[in-house]
Amino acid sequence: MFLSVKEMEVRKVRFDETFAPGQIDFSGEDLDQGSPLHAVGSAELLANTGGEVRIRGCYTVEMTAECDRCLGRARFPLDARFDLFYRPVSYIAREEEVSIDEGEAEIGFYEGGGMELEDLLREQVLLALPMQRVCSDVCKGICAVCGKNRNETDCDCKIAATDDRWGALRKLNL
Numbered sequence: 001m002f003l004s005v006k007e008m009e010v011r012k013v014r015f016d017e018t019f020a021p022g023q024i025d026f027s028g029e030d031l032d033q034g035s036p037l038h039a040v041g042s043a044e045l046l047a048n049t050g051g052e053v054r055i056r057g058c059y060t061v062e063m064t065a066e067c068d069r070c071l072g073r074a075r076f077p078l079d080a081r082f083d084l085f086y087r088p089v090s091y092i093a094r095e096e097e098v099s100i101d102e103g104e105a106e107i108g109f110y111e112g113g114g115m116e117l118e119d120l121l122r123e124q125v126l127l128a129l130p131m132q133r134v135c136s137d138v139c140k141g142i143c144a145v146c147g148k149n150r151n152e153t154d155c156d157c158k159i160a161a162t163d164d165r166w167g168a169l170r171k172l173n174l
Helices: 005-010 117-128
Strands: 002-004 013-019 031-033 037-045 053-066 073-088 107-110 114-116
Touching: 002 005, 002 013, 002 117, 005 037, 005 114, 013 117, 037 117, 053 117, 073 117, 114 117
Parallel strands: 073 107
Antiparallel strands: 002 114, 013 037, 031 053, 037 053, 053 073
């Protein structure tokens, strides 16, 4: 769905969209969309700002990814709100470096006549996911010796804890 700035000049644009798995491309992120992504909200052009747009809403979706510890499937149900501000790309100074304050770091930019809702939602989903994607807080991971998933079977492998910080000094001939 294209959020048109021209349309926002006339009225607030409301959206209530459902995106089936595969409609938004998460393939480069090793993620799968496990359920339809439902987004509800509105987009409006802020008065006397030179084209600044505010987009507010919420979305629900379930994402799945490979667990970082055991390589099994991990589920991430997301139910989040967003309140975003966008300015036209013409606000960016092109010829010199400019410092920005903390408030400006929260502002995105758009080119042309508006922005795609799908791109905005993709970004919000990626930001909502945890950095370390694990299937559960108590995931035991994979055995470093035999490679078995320790959540499914126990193994009798022993990892010898060695502390060889002094090993390099022992090799010196003094």
